[in-house]
Amino acid sequence: MRRCLECAQKEPDRACVDCQYFIQPSPLRRVPSSPVRVLLEDGYGKQYPARILVLSTTEFGLETEAPVPGRYVIRLQENLWVEVAGVSFKGKNNVHLFDILCVHRKQETARRLSREEYQLLAGSTGELIYEVTRHLPEHLQDLVREKLLAEVEKSELINALKVGVVMKYESGRFRFLSGQADLGLPMEETEKLMRQAIRQAEHRREVIISADGKKVFDLHCVPFDYRSGGLLALDITGVIEKERKMHRQEMQVYREAIAAVTGGRLYLVSSGEIEKVVSEGMELARGEVRQSRDIPEARRAMREALPVLDSRRQHAIALCLTEALANALKHAGGGCWQARQSGDTVRIIVQDRGPGIKTSELTRATLMQHYSTKNSLGCGFTLMLYYADRLYLNTGSSGTVLILDFGIMPAEGLTGLNQ
Amino acid sequence: MLLKVDVYVDRGVCRLVLNGELDMETVVQMQEAVGKVKEHTLEIDLSGVSFVDSTGLKSLLDISNEWRQKGGRMLVLRPQPDVAEVMRLVGLDGLLAQDTALAGEER
Structure with missing residues (x-):
């Protein structure tokens, strides 16, 4: 205690950052390349700007006008905030040591910063994520950053072990x-x-x-x-739980990214949500496919059941049903289909009990919009994405459900496409 | 019969006239017919085909590649508008003969 007082009197110009007494010297003591600007918020919502001059996983050295002693919250990111308490006897002038009392993450709280959070502030990861995503289209930036951050969080698995x-x-x-x-x-x-x-x-x-x-x-x-x-x-109980949690988060990010990239037409939905969509409206026809000759049969049965449509629309629906069934046959050895109508929407549902579509495959199929037959893989998904007005997909180890919606009131804007 | 394949040969040109639907189930009929073609130029007339799926498209592409490798010529003639649209979508419009524009009018 004496030291900071003495230091303030005898060496008022000496910076606390350089003082060994200020923050415990350890390999984790780090001075950010440039001070990180943050806001301290007290219990009444009053905010004080601050700069992180030096940090370790348990302490911050802050330059701030905020009264010390005192407890504050620092929001580092949307999902990450830290509770700190100023230590009046460490530091001088407007530089003080702040103990990290509690780190709140979206899912849990801890008594110290994780390695990644620490790195984030100490310089590398955060800036890197910002840097690599800087040139992305604006609407994707946040999604991709979140995704990258989730990747970083993965090493937190070790903490759960x-x-x-x-x-x-x-x-x-x-x-x-x-x-x-x-x-x-x-x-x-x-x-x-x-x-x-x-x-x-x-x-x-x-x-x-x-x-x-x-x-x-x-x-x-x-x-x-x-x-x-x-x-x-x-x-490894905790690790597995954590992995599951991260998988759920990852799916959420995927959902949003895919919806964004497909102009809000393809939705990855949970099995609970799909149940609801599947039962809407009334059934027009249904059937099962076990071999390739069942597919033209399905097409015929569906055409007979459809309301009267213009030929282009009917062709599009028949094509999408064919492609969805061909996928089910190829990847799952068959599946069931249903055609339903709900108001002005014709809905095709194709369900299989195959091993599911990998998220990486999904991205490839959905994100490559000019995916042509020149690639060895099929172009079925591209065609479905083009013709269907809305697609819902639920896929997992117990099977895949694909739902395709077609508006059947000819929209005026669409006539231009019908050359 | 879901697909009917008629073969006409005239002065070094073989024309396959397809009628019906070209898909996973029937594509093999087209492939068999193509396998027997000896002529240098192959024309596949789709004017009687109301439906082509991605398997059919892939097969047309394969045939075209095979013919190109042999140094021959393969053309797709007179697809119906819906089929032509799908071909354009997946980038197969290059297989269409120049006179395709007439196809719509002839129907």
Whole structure:
């Protein structure tokens, strides 16, 4: 305490940033290349501009007029804010040390900045993300930034990993070496794997689930000699939960990006949402496709059931049904179709129980608008995107549902296309 | 029969006249007929075809590439307007003969 006071008296010009006493010297102590501008907000909503001069994962050195001591919130990003408390006896003039009390992320709170958040402020990642997305069309910038940030967050997985237990196996017994003793490992299965590893004299790895189904373990068995070996068991329950969460976030970003790129015509929807869409309106016809000759049959049945339409529209609907069914046949060995009508919309629904479309494939099929038959892959999706007024897609490991909507009142603006 | 294929040969030109629908199911009929063609120039007349799907389009492209490699000539004649639009969409309008413009009027 004395030091800052003395320093203020004896060396008023010496910058706190350079002082070893100000922020604990450690490899994580970092001075941003240029001070990061932030806003401190007190409990009454009053805001004070501040500049981050130096930081570590637990402390900030701030230059600000905000009264110290005092508690403030710093919003770093929409999903990330930090609660800090000024420490009056560290620093001088208008530079003070602020303890990080709490880091709020969208999904959780923590007592310190994660490596990525820290890097973000310390210089690299944040600027980089901004830099690489600077030249994108404006409506995509935020989406892509969010996506990139999600990528960065992925390394947070490591934070969710609870290192479990290390044990030695010898003469039919496990001996606890270190870690968490009461991990609830299913010992019978663990021992079986250990024996296998010893018998085969090679590293064995398996992911197993606890008897109550609540925990997931990543087991590594390493043989030492013909009767002993080492066991490393990691509790990855949290990691899996985190991965799921991120997958959901990722899908959300995908949805928005795809809707934006297709001019709001293609929607990735959840299975719950699709249920609702599927049941709207009334059914005109339905059928099943198991082989290629069922497709012209489906087309015929659908044409007969459709209301009277101009030939171009009818052709477009028949073509899209054909392409959707051909995809289902090719990737899932078949599927069911339905034609429904709801007001001025004809809706085609094609459903299969195949392995689903990978998100990467989806992007390729949807984002390459001038995707021609010159590519070896089909052009079916391009045609559907062109002709259908709106598409809903739900895809996952238990199958794919594609819904195509066609407005059947001839819009005036469309006649120009009908050359 | 969903697709009917008639073959006319005249002075080194083989013309396949298709009638019906050209899709995943029937495309093999066109391919078989094309496989027997010995002439240097192949014309595929689509005026009687009301429907072509992406498999049919892909097959037309393959035939065109095959003919080009052999140094021959392959043309698609008189597609109906809906079919012509799809060909344009996927970038296959290059296969169309110059007189395509007449096709619409002849129908």
